[in-house]
Amino acid sequence: MNLEWIKNANTKKIGKQIEYFEEISSTHIYAKTIAIEENVDGKIILAEMQTNGIGTKGRQWYTGKNKNIAMTIILKPKCKIDQLEGLTIAIAKSMQQAIQELYQVHLEIKEPNDLMLNGKKICGILTEINTMSGKIHYLLISLGFNVNEDCFSKETQMLATSLKKEFAKVFQREEIIKKFIEILEKEIER
Secondary structure, eight states: OOHHHHHTSSOSSTTSSEEEESSBSOHHHHHHHHTTSTTOTTEEEEESOBSSEEOGGGOEEOOOTTTSEEEEEEEOOOSOGGGGTTHHHHHHHHHHHHHHHHHOOOOEEETTTEEEETTEEEEEEEEEEEEETTEEEEEEEEEEEOSSOOOOOTTTTTTBOOHHHHHSSOOOHHHHHHHHHHHHHHHHHO
16 A cells, blocks of 8 residues: 555645554554544554454444555544534545546445445445543544455345445555545535
8 A cells, every 4th residue: 555645645634644554453443542642633544454343333344455445534623522413424425525536436325324336335434533521532533445345255245345346447545545535624624
């Protein structure tokens, strides 16, 4: 994965710092352990493979090695918690726009936190806000996106898909991450 290419995204803070792992239990869990540190606002935790990726409702998110996007963005917004209402949908719309602009492929948003392609799940979003006394300490945005996955279990092959599975070609993960964070940062600043 070309991290420098991602760091060169047209953003002010998201993606300027990236911590990269060949393998990790979960980018989300790791991000929680460092989110209270100074100077992590906009930091991306990126992994080639997760062994215990977290989905919604406590489900596991599978990440095939070197094929997909498994990432968590740590943000420290200076706003009130009620200003973050609708955030997960804004994140989904940012990824939807990125894929549309890059590949002219339309992803459907399945509220509150999934993106679908041809009726199958291609991306899951997990957001977590840590607060104390009404003040936001940090916000975690975790994303699992099936980009080049071609091996689905019997349980998931009818429910999940990837860009590669649908279009029979390899897609550049860095290109997707870069476009997504550029759109997301503009969306969050509004």
